[in-house]
Amino acid sequence: MAKTHIKDKKMRTRNHEVVLNRSVGGDLGINIFLVIMGLFMFLPMLYTVLQSLKPLDELFYYPPRFFVRNPTLKNYSDLLRLMGTSWVPFSRYIFNTVFITVCGVAGQLVFASIAAYALSKIKFPGRGFFFALIRYSLMFNSTVTGITSFIIISYLGWMDSYLAIIVPAWGTTLGLYLMKQFMESNITDEMLESARMDGATELRTFWTIAMPMVKPAWLTLIIMSFQGLWQSGSSIYIHSEQLKTFSYAISQILATSIARAGAASASGVIMMIVPIFVFVISQSNVIETMGSSGMKD
Amino acid sequence: MSEKTVKRPVARKDMSKLQWTLKEMRRNYIGYIFILPFMFIFFLFTIVPVALSSVVSLTDFNLLEWPNFVFMDNYIRLFLDDDLFITAVKNTIIFAVITGPSSYLLSLFTAWFINELPPKVRAVITLIFYAPSISGGATMIWTTLFANDSYGWMNGWLLKLGLIQEPILWFQNTTYIVPLCIMVSLWTSLGTSFLAFIAGLQGINRSLFEAGSMDGIKNRWQELWYITLPSMKDQLMFGAVMAITGAFGYGGIVTSLCGFPSTDYVAYTISHHLDDYGGSRYEIGYASAISFVLFLMMMGCNLLIQKLLRKVGQ
Numbered sequence: 123m124a125k126t127h128i129k130d131k132k133m134r135t136r137n138h139e140v141v142l143n144r145s146v147g148g149d150l151g152i153n154i155f156l157v158i159m160g161l162f163m164f165l166p167m168l169y170t171v172l173q174s175l176k177p178l179d180e181l182f183y184y185p186p187r188f189f190v191r192n193p194t195l196k197n198y199s200d201l202l203r204l205m206g207t208s209w210v211p212f213s214r215y216i217f218n219t220v221f222i223t224v225c226g227v228a229g230q231l232v233f234a235s236i237a238a239y240a241l242s243k244i245k246f247p248g249r250g251f252f253f254a255l256i257r258y259s260l261m262f263n264s265t266v267t268g269i270t271s272f273i274i275i276s277y278l279g280w281m282d283s284y285l286a287i288i289v290p291a292w293g294t295t296l297g298l299y300l301m302k303q304f305m306e307s308n309i310t311d312e313m314l315e316s317a318r319m320d321g322a323t324e325l326r327t328f329w330t331i332a333m334p335m336v337k338p339a340w341l342t343l344i345i346m347s348f349q350g351l352w353q354s355g356s357s358i359y360i361h362s363e364q365l366k367t368f369s370y371a372i373s374q375i376l377a378t379s380i381a382r383a384g385a386a387s388a389s390g391v392i393m394m395i396v397p398i399f400v401f402v403i404s405q406s407n408v409i410e411t412m413g414s415s416g417m418k419d
Numbered sequence: 420m421s422e423k424t425v426k427r428p429v430a431r432k433d434m435s436k437l438q439w440t441l442k443e444m445r446r447n448y449i450g451y452i453f454i455l456p457f458m459f460i461f462f463l464f465t466i467v468p469v470a471l472s473s474v475v476s477l478t479d480f481n482l483l484e485w486p487n488f489v490f491m492d493n494y495i496r497l498f499l500d501d502d503l504f505i506t507a508v509k510n511t512i513i514f515a516v517i518t519g520p521s522s523y524l525l526s527l528f529t530a531w532f533i534n535e536l537p538p539k540v541r542a543v544i545t546l547i548f549y550a551p552s553i554s555g556g557a558t559m560i561w562t563t564l565f566a567n568d569s570y571g572w573m574n575g576w577l578l579k580l581g582l583i584q585e586p587i588l589w590f591q592n593t594t595y596i597v598p599l600c601i602m603v604s605l606w607t608s609l610g611t612s613f614l615a616f617i618a619g620l621q622g623i624n625r626s627l628f629e630a631g632s633m634d635g636i637k638n639r640w641q642e643l644w645y646i647t648l649p650s651m652k653d654q655l656m657f658g659a660v661m662a663i664t665g666a667f668g669y670g671g672i673v674t675s676l677c678g679f680p681s682t683d684y685v686a687y688t689i690s691h692h693l694d695d696y697g698g699s700r701y702e703i704g705y706a707s708a709i710s711f712v713l714f715l716m717m718m719g720c721n722l723l724i725q726k727l728l729r730k731v732g733q
Binding site: 143144145148152155156159160162163164166167169170173181182183184185186188233234236237239240241244245246247248249252255256258259260261262263264265266267268269270271272273274289290292293295296298303324325328342345346349352353358369383386387390393394397398401402405 | 440443444447448449450451453454456457458460461463464465466467468469471472475482525529532533535542544545546547548549550551553554555557559560561563564569570571572575576578579606609611614628632636637638639641642653657660661663664665667668670690693697698703706707710711713714717718721722
């Protein structure tokens with residue numbers, strides 16, 4: 123933005139395009155705000171990573187240093203060693219988390235997108251009512267439904283089973299809401315009509331015409347669903363050690379011992395790196411898809 | 420009605436509303452099949468629990484004995500006999516009033532500010548701002564930064580600079596708990612609504628700005644109020660719902676930072692009260708009353724704010 127030219131007050135340009143209604147002072151203020159915000163958001167994340175690379179004497183150094191002098195991976199190998207001492211093989215915890223996440227995300231994706239397609243593109247009576255319910259459901263969260271869901275799940279006999287975590291995740295409404303809104307604005311009825319004229323079934327139309335066009339929406343749905351499930355930790359529904367998740371195991375390992383600050387920060391890094399990684403992949407995809415879909419209208 | 424009509428396709432105007440609806444239902448039956456699996460799960464784990472909690476809240480259910488109807492007793496006890504609940508309501512409202520609007524405005528303005536940056540830069544900044552909200556356990560870094568001993572970043576420097584004589588117990592000191600929890604929750608607040616705002620801003624037709632400029636819009640703030648915000652009203656509504664729901668469900672961050680319960684219950688929220696009665700004491704009837712009150716608070720606030728937001732740009 124340093125190359126901004128000011129020809130006259132109304133005709134500022136940026137990359138050869140006229141910029142309307144933007145004062146230099148305002149731009150400067152905004153950039154200062156963004157830098158401060160960026161530091162506030164980024165430094166704690168950076169500090170998490172740096173802490174995990176510090177040897178013990180640097181973790182307990184006075185006054186504390188922000189940066190690491192002698193980076194080491196010892197904290198990570200400590201964490202691995204601690205994992206080996208756990209009662210259930212550690213790979214089992216990792217498998218559990220991956221299994222829950224994959225099943226939860228896949229089911230949510232299939233059920234929510236087919237329902238979103240019906241709600242936005244098939245004109246059946248009552249769809250307004252159903253969508254209104256979905257919209258209202260966004261106005262409260264699982265804190266409200268937790269107690270009675272517990273009763274329902276124990277009544278179903280799903281205690282101590284993955285079903286208790288996976289199946290409710292399939293009915294998460296945020297993903298469906300976003301998907302439905304996106305389909306409504308990005309798929310015109312004409313596109314579907316031509317497929318229907320050719321004799322394609324609704325299921326086929328949904329799968330071959332609608333789904334490829336809403337890639338950003340299903341990526342978004344995947345991210346949202348993934349985040350919730352990946353961090354699902356010490357669920358009240360799971361009691362067997364065999365079925366517990368990765369984040370639960372980590373919290374246990376760290377809770378049962380003192381002076382494991384190094385391993386703790388290493389585990390923090392591992393827990394946060396996966397969701398961020400997933401977002402990085404899908405963000406670029408969403409932006410790319412958004413870019414090409416914007417050209418059509 | 421005439422009896423001697425020739426048999427021909429019936430036009431919509433000749434059918435009663437019921438007949439038309441039935442015909443449409445038959446014609447589009449596939450729609451019901453498509454929504455069935457999702458709706459079944461959604462009803463079972465969202466709608467039924469809410470309905471059930473309104474019923475169970477009128478009983479003394481405790482998971483062991485057969486419940487008796489006690490009608491309004493749980494609610495009377497909540498509001499008249501349970502001082503801790505009143506504290507929880509008060510704290511929840513304080514948190515909601517502070518974190519709700521500030522996280523909302525922070526998301527909106529940040530999204531607006533980065534909207535004009537080049538796409539690559541925007542992507543990087545989006546990632547940096549969004550990351551804290553998805554990295555769950557990363558909030559624990561704040562307990563390292565504000566650790567109780569002198570090895571904590573904040574205490575270490577305050578001691579070094581001679582501003583304090585002994586380390587402050589940040590997450591135990593009633594003066595600091597609430598501000599710190601609010602700060603950390605703002606750190607994690609650029610979440611779903613932030614992304615929705617970015618998408619909404621990208622979707623605005625650029626020619627609107629040129630037209631607005633012709634019509635005498637002079638600066639970015641007028642443009643924001645008269646063009647940008649009205650064009651992304653749907654996202655504004657959606658973001659508000661996300662912010663309010665999150666703000667009232669507040670509790671997880673406090674527990675992970677301060678432990679449970681926080682010193683003198685200064686950061687004790689309804690969600691903590693709910694965990695206590697539902698999760699630890701198994702007083703399900705009473706806990707259902709708490710969750711139903713929380714439900715009404717969330718819904719009421721959401722509906723009120725939506726009414727207000729409809730006025731944007733008018």
